[in-house]
Amino acid sequence: MQEKSSRKRRFVLAAAAGVLLIGGAAGVAAATGVFDTEAPGAQQSTTPTQSPTPSEPAVPVAFTAEPADNAAEVNPASTPVLKVQNGTIESVSLAPKSGGGDVAGELSANDSEWTASEPLEFNTEYTFAFTLADTNGNTTKGSQTFHTVTPPNEANAFMAPMDKSVVGVGHPIEINFSEPVLNKPAVEAAITVTSTSAQTGAFYWISDTKARYRPETFWEPNSTVTVDMKLFGVDFGNSMIGNFNETRTFQVHNSRVAVVDNLTKTMQVFIDGQLTRSFPITLGDAEWPSPSGYQVVMSQHETLPFRAESIGLKPGDPAYYEPFDASWASRLTNSGVFVHQALPGALGALGVINVSHGCIGMSPEGAKYFYDTFEPGDLVQVLNTEVGPAAVWDGYGDWNMPWAEYSTQPKA
Template sequence: MPQPDQPNQTKKSRRGLQIALIAALALVIAAVSVGPGVAHSWLPTAQSNTNQAGTATPSAATTTPAAPPVTLTLAPKADATFVNPAAEVTALAENGTVYSAVLKESDTGENTDGELFVSGRKWVSSAPLKFDTDYTFDVTTQDENGNRSTTVSTFSTVPASNEADLAMFPAADSTVGVAQPLQFTFSEPVVNKEAVEKAISITASSGQKGAFRWYSDTLLRYRAEDFWAANTKLTVDMKLFGLDIGNGQIGNFNKTNVVQIGDRVEMVADAANLQASIYINGALVKQYPVTMGDERFPSASGYLVVLSDKQRYAHFVASTIGLKPGDPANYGEVDVEYATRLTPSGEFIHQATDSAAPFLGRVNLSHGCIGMSAEGAGWVFNNMTTGDLVHVVGSPNETIAPTDGYGDWNIPFAEYAQR
């Protein structure tokens, strides 16, 4: 065939190949379009995987399985009342986590802080609650698939009627004498006495150990076996917040008080020799003549403690100690100076009246008080302080009652420590 005709044959061949390809493609399309809703595993789809050889392989459906439901446990339970303010507030999630937790006072909106623990499954409050307060606890949990759910609960704490308070004497940062017991006065009767004693820790820098003694359900005292060593520091750690003292009464505070013991200042008042000797840390510093209780009203013997009540000018009334008009011992009303109280029942150290002054050091003619000169009573008034020791000797009278002031030191320690 001549050369000029060769290109024409080539064009015909290409056209034939194109027609063949179009026909093959039509067959493929016809095979795929067999009908709606029919899946073919041999045809690659968006859900198919490809093996290393590039061949399409079947794959599972991508529907996410349902997560197990989250179980949320709250403490306190919803609508709880009389909740102890010391109790932890918690939210514990099972099969999920605590996404958020907000604990707040219902009235003020003030938040109470908390922290997440156990890989985010548990939220725990980190601050104490308040008494007599309504709270709202708003907790959101999250399951394993990220779905969230919110629970809101409310509860209320112990009401004011069940809040137990405590007053300690001496007050924090006081300086007192070596004979001062520690006194704790409760606002409510204490049933769980042993628990209260364990909640009050007392440490003396002198190393002295002591014991508690209950005088009533609301009055507790603590003293060492002997008088406090001079210049001892007492640290009183009271952990009473949330403590159930009995009958549903709950302690309302934690506090640490420090009390300083000063020098040992002691008066020895001798009713037989009508003389008062004053010692500081064992050294005699003053001596004064005195007049003390007469035969009808002898001064209390034993140990007494200077109280905090001092009166530069005092007005005494005989009827307050049971004396009536017509009684030979009735002195009516009298004014005295430099009065330092020893007992609530009426024993003082004070300046003797003008009528008694001539008998100082000679005759006992008071109604139990220790009468001194203006100089002596003035020195005591200005230099002896709460907790200093007065030791009365030579008197026929009994010791004072333990709670008539601080008669604690007249009780042997082995007996004092008994419950």
């Protein structure tokens, strides 16, 4: 209970004459009321009052309380406020109904307004209790309740790269939301991305639940990126409210780029712009051509089961292959393009012809070198396949979209 002073006084108590609820959306409206401390029949304290008889009848105390009485799904980031006219606030208590400490707040200099100074909790019923005094010092108590946003209306988000991770220069920021985001400008405004290289960037929405962020050009090597997500209380739309604040950082290591050329059937590896190794490769055949453009290493697996069914093939199809476990597999797209060790029967095709289903097949030495040298976020650039690049949604195909298009996506 927060009282405006420690002085002891005795007052004649009077009952509220009535309370009027005003408003539309739950949790936004205010409750207003009038306490008529001079009303006939008002209940008086059993303790005799020491206050002098007023020369004039006191003007009824009027108050406005937000959130409204019995409001539901109140945004916990909203600020409860109690305002009084024709009187003063003697004491205020805003606390969970089930028990717990009072919410901190501040009383105005003239004791006519109380404002909460800390956020509320999700899924909590609060009791807002207060004592008001009229101009003659007579006091009346009031109380109302409201309930904050419940779990079905909470919204969460999950970001990659992970906090404190180290990634390649091509790794975009990806944020997956637990609920569809209809109010995209508000969510974007609540997320701040900064880098030690001072690169600016833009968001691109793959869907209502998935957003990406990238700078105009690749991240500067050896830079640090910080993502500050202040989503607590942010309205995603459709009554879904963000439930957390979090700051994440990740490091960008040096530049590692593998250039794969279909004309020469080779992979050239460039570290910090310098050619370090070259390997023969095989790409997708005419029926299953490899996508061109930039692809980004997404994940890596020492061994990974490959099944023809995963790309829509069934036993009996001409392109069907028996199940096998690929060695030194580095994923490049969601649709199933990998850098991996070619099967023994395909080793003779390296540097000569294309025999894969779109993957980049390499020798055991080459695949192991790529697996050991490259990490998530590192780049593979595929040239001269005469096939379009991987789409922005297929893995991290963000770099295949022109910046002018990426940075000006409509957000409605």
